[in-house]
Amino acid sequence: MFNHVMLGSNDLERSRQFYDRVLAILGCTTGPSLSTTNSGHHRLFYRHEGQTLGISQPINDQPATAGNGSTVAFRCDSPEQVRAFHDTAIAHGGHSIEDPPGPRTLGPHSYFLAYVRDPDGNKLCAIHRLPNEPTAE
Template identity: 60%
Template sequence: MFSHVMVGSNDIERSKRFYDAVLGVLGAGEPLRNQNATGHTRLFYRHQGNTFCVVQPINNEPACPANGGTVGFQCQSPEQVQAFHDTAVANGGQSIEEPPGLRDAGGLGSLYLAYVRDPDGNKLCALYRMPKPAA
């Protein structure tokens, strides 16, 4: 459904350090660094057919997080969710909402979640869908 997800940054080098560490937990490597026609830097992290981008806003206005917006990252285990969270906090992110842990998502089953904000205030979620118990 999605081709990519993009967030803005006011300090692209700070964001690179943050996302190199955090997305490294998920197995993403170094981003492709690109400058668009206006000279603004963009970082493209590619992993498992997905693309996550960090950009300097091309309108030269300050980057700001979306009110109500969240970028969710799929994890392979509760331990990976915790590592994502801890790495984010250790690299300038902020833990938000409840501590990482198991949540009942009603008809969606149980989820192991962690929420953080990146150094620019973008809200990130690390998510693992718990296996449904055998009937």
């Protein structure tokens, strides 16, 4: 459904340092490619398993701001990976938000989640879907 997700940054080097470490937790071991738009603005692109995350200087020359109500969620393989994502994000300039990493139930589904904001304020979620327990009848 999606080709890529693009987030704005006011400091691409700070973002590179943050995302290099956080995305490595998810197995993204190749560093970002740098591209320059026709207008001279710079962007970082992280590619992993057919997915792309872009980090860009805003091309309208206004400050990058976090989207109110926006979240980018990263699929994790285990609760331990969710915790590692969260802890690595915090150690590299991110901020923990909402509840501490842990299980959540949303309707009939269970998840292990952590929410952080990157150094520019973009809201990120690390999510692992927990197996649904059979219901007793």
